[in-house]
Amino acid sequence: MSQQHDAPSAPGDSGRHGVSAEPAEAGASGGAGSALRADCGNCFGLCCVALPFAASTDFAKDKAAGQPCTHLRSDFRCGIHANLRGQGFSGCTVFDCFGAGQQVSQVTFGGRDWRQAPETAQQMFSVFPVMRQLHELLWYLTEALGLTPARSLRGELREALDRTERLTRAEAEALAELDVPALRQSVNTLLLRTSELVRNEVPGRKRNHRGADLVGARLTGAKLRGANLRGALLIAADLSGADLRAADLIGADMRDAKLGGADLTGAIFLTQAQLNAAHGDERTVLPPGLTRPAHW
Template identity: 65%
Template sequence: MSETRHAELRGDCANCFGLCCVALPFARSADFAVNKSSGEPCRNLGQDFTCSIHARLRDSGFQGCTVYDCFGAGQKVSQVTFGGVSWREAPDSARQMYEVFPVMRQLHELLRYLTEARALAATRPLHRDLDRALARVTELTEGSADELEKLDVGPVRAEVNPLLLKSSSLVRAAAGGKPKDRRGADLIGKRLRGAKLRGADLRGALLIAADLSGADLSLTDLIGADLRDADLSGADLTGALFLTQPQLNAARGDAATRLPEGFERPAHWTR
């Protein structure tokens, strides 16, 4: 799915109350320069809910922020669930807003994947089921703050997951042969330069700092794959399934990396 489409499933900071900068905790590490607890506004959050160092996040020690996307949950909670009234304007709503945000984020992530699956020609046999799932999850996102706060997303995810797996199988079948199954594999730091992974199942695989330079990752299922510091220089990701912009932002690549239509080449990649 082109990341330039379906804007409601991408973070729109201009219409959010900086929820990821307040609701989420983080610990001082290679990804964050300081410790911050849940409910504590980040020191870089401005009065207008924008980040004061947005253009310098990576250089300022906040790399973790550059690889995060709420999938549009921030603006949905801010403008729809809480009607455009911020936690600063109504402090009594703050706690519930922080509780609802991660729930909405999970629902929007499911919508992101279902929307991609529904747009693929190969999944035509599943379109009716995918439409039903999309309608069901969308309905949940439109619930009240009380309903969302109490919602257990686990069962919802369990209902959606089989459809995503079937969608993946239908699309990857076009790769021909017997695609590799590396689902959930520990490939941290592995040397996979030039690997033939077309149509492989890398769902949930740990590819941290793996060398995937020149690898063929076309039609590969990358849902939930951890690509932090993975080298994608010269790799082919055309047609990759369930890939997200944050995954690319977490990796390394260059001008020769082939991306699916609509994705942005991260600014920190070599040119």
């Protein structure tokens, strides 16, 4: 399974595929509108069909792209939603489409589902991953606009957000041909500048672990306030009691990271999906707008 990198990269592109986000765990970051939060009731189960997944600790079995999950019901809901982790589908509780599912289902395809209109299926499944990345960018841009230290960039951030929003309303054909990597690179440049402005307000020397391999690292009580952890591999890292205030965590792979007692106050570009993949406890301090996962 490939990893998330520096940034913004869709978890759906890093191996967490074929999933149905749990409503209690969907969404992230403060201030983003409901359009950027998964609404499974208005989606045609796209994450359960369009995306592939491979048998692993995250998924109990293989599933090819475009093939409906065997647990997908006729009403497009998950048949084992209440026990996804127990059934070996913990990856399904991590994935977040940022509202792309309902956008593709109800706006791009006007409420026509792929079962009743099978001629739309292939195109719908191709457009979904593109829309998911656009919505993720909107999520980050929305957060950036609300960060006071980045007020000097608000004009550029607003322009980027408006441009990305317009793309989400494009026809399916245009979406399928969109150069998403180029758009992501453009937005990422703005987000990096935003990050620097925010972290520059943190006193003292800040650690730079951008893209670092910290798999299994012992970082208990680490002083990482204002640190650059963009795209860092924090898989199974022990961050218990770590000071992660105002740290940039965009694209960091936090699967099985231990966050018990960690302070994430003001951490920027942290998503709910990252928290859902990690392990924390009642002492973990979260930024506003993020919720404590049910499995913690």
